[in-house]
Amino acid sequence: MFSQLAKRPWLLAIVIALLLLLWLLSGDLYRAQDRAAPDQPVAENGLAKVEIHWLEAEPMQRQHVVQGQVEPWRRVELRAQVNAQVLRLDRDKGDRVEQGELLLSLSPDDRPAQVARGEAEVRQRQSEVKAAQRLRERSLVSANELLRLQSELAKARAELDSARQQLQNTRISAPFAGVYDQRQVELGGAVQPGQSLLTLVDISQLRVSAQVAQQQVTQLRLGQPVRIELLDGRELTGELHFIAAAADPGSRSFRIEVRVANPELQRLAGASATLHIDTGETLAHRLSPALLSLDESGRHGVKWVNAAQRVEFTAVELLSVDNQGAWVSGLPQRVALITLGQGFVEPGQAVRVQTTAEGS
Incomplete structure (x- = not known):
C-alpha cells in the first residue's frame, strides 16, 4: 500500500x-x-448558575414616536355650478392669491338678461302690492287678493336671487388666501355642474396627521409641543391641535393632528414625517433589547433575581428603542438583571448568581 x-x-x-x-x-x-455552552448555566449543588448585573432606574423623558403625513392646513377643490365655457383664466397655477380674488371666469351666456328680467318682474310686483295695500285700506280689495299679490312678489324675488346666483357662479373666486395649486380646465373648454375647475391650498400653516395607539392616547393633551422630523433631516416644531374622540374601527387607533406654522410657505405638504411627542419624565431602565423575552401571554418582560435568589419575570412597557438600547418601565428601581443564562431558567426557580462587572 x-x-x-x-x-x-x-x-x-x-x-x-x-x-x-x-x-x-x-x-x-x-x-x-x-465545557458547557456559552449561554448555558452551569449547575452547582443542583442550582443553575446565572450572571446578573445590578441596574438602577434613571430619569428619562417619555416620548411617543409615530409616523405621520404633512398636509396643507386647508385644501379645497372648486367645482363648476353652471353649464358654461371657460371664458378667461384670471390667475395661473402656482400664484399666491388673496381671499376673494378672481381666479377663473366662465361665460355668462344669457344670465345677465335673466337678471334684468327678474329685476323688472320684482319692480312690477312691488307696484301691484303697494296699490293693493292702498285699496285694502278703503276695503276696495279683498284680503285674499292682497295675499296673492304678496305671494307673487315673494316668488319674483326668489327667482331674481336665483338668477343673480347663477351669474355669480360664472366668477370663480378664492374662498381664502392661498396658493392656486392645480387647474383641471383650459381656456374655451366646456364645463358642467359638478366638474372640477381648480384646487386652492393654504400652506401658511401645515397639518401633520398621524395615528396613535389606544394605549398611548391617554397620555396626550391638546397644546403639547411636538417635534416633526422630515425624511431629508429637516425639523419643524408644532403643537398638538386635535385628538379624535373615537378610535378608528379598523385599526383601533386615534387620529391626531399637529399644527405647524409655515410663514416661509415651504413646499412640504404631502411629505412623510416622524412625530416626536414628549409626554413627561419618568423613571426607567436602559438595557439591551436582547435581554427582553416574552411570557405565555406574549407580553414583553425581563428576568431578574430577587433577594431570595429566585428568578422573577416582570412584564415591562417598552418606552423607546434605538441603536444603543431600550428604555423600559415597570421594574423595581434597583434590579438584579439576569444577563447570562436567562433562557435556561424559569420564574420561581432558585439559582446561584455571579455578578458581572459594571459595564460588562
Whole structure:
C-alpha cells in the first residue's frame, strides 16, 4: 500500500490531510464535551448558575414616536355650478392669491338678461302690492287678493336671487388666501355642474396627521409641543391641535393632528414625517433589547433575581428603542438583571448568581 502511495504523491497528500482533519475534529469534540455552552448555566449543588448585573432606574423623558403625513392646513377643490365655457383664466397655477380674488371666469351666456328680467318682474310686483295695500285700506280689495299679490312678489324675488346666483357662479373666486395649486380646465373648454375647475391650498400653516395607539392616547393633551422630523433631516416644531374622540374601527387607533406654522410657505405638504411627542419624565431602565423575552401571554418582560435568589419575570412597557438600547418601565428601581443564562431558567426557580462587572 505504501509503495502505491509513494508512486502517487497526490494520493498521499489527500490521505495525510484526511488524517489531520480527523485528529483536529476529535480534539474539538473532546473540548466541547468538557465545557458547557456559552449561554448555558452551569449547575452547582443542583442550582443553575446565572450572571446578573445590578441596574438602577434613571430619569428619562417619555416620548411617543409615530409616523405621520404633512398636509396643507386647508385644501379645497372648486367645482363648476353652471353649464358654461371657460371664458378667461384670471390667475395661473402656482400664484399666491388673496381671499376673494378672481381666479377663473366662465361665460355668462344669457344670465345677465335673466337678471334684468327678474329685476323688472320684482319692480312690477312691488307696484301691484303697494296699490293693493292702498285699496285694502278703503276695503276696495279683498284680503285674499292682497295675499296673492304678496305671494307673487315673494316668488319674483326668489327667482331674481336665483338668477343673480347663477351669474355669480360664472366668477370663480378664492374662498381664502392661498396658493392656486392645480387647474383641471383650459381656456374655451366646456364645463358642467359638478366638474372640477381648480384646487386652492393654504400652506401658511401645515397639518401633520398621524395615528396613535389606544394605549398611548391617554397620555396626550391638546397644546403639547411636538417635534416633526422630515425624511431629508429637516425639523419643524408644532403643537398638538386635535385628538379624535373615537378610535378608528379598523385599526383601533386615534387620529391626531399637529399644527405647524409655515410663514416661509415651504413646499412640504404631502411629505412623510416622524412625530416626536414628549409626554413627561419618568423613571426607567436602559438595557439591551436582547435581554427582553416574552411570557405565555406574549407580553414583553425581563428576568431578574430577587433577594431570595429566585428568578422573577416582570412584564415591562417598552418606552423607546434605538441603536444603543431600550428604555423600559415597570421594574423595581434597583434590579438584579439576569444577563447570562436567562433562557435556561424559569420564574420561581432558585439559582446561584455571579455578578458581572459594571459595564460588562
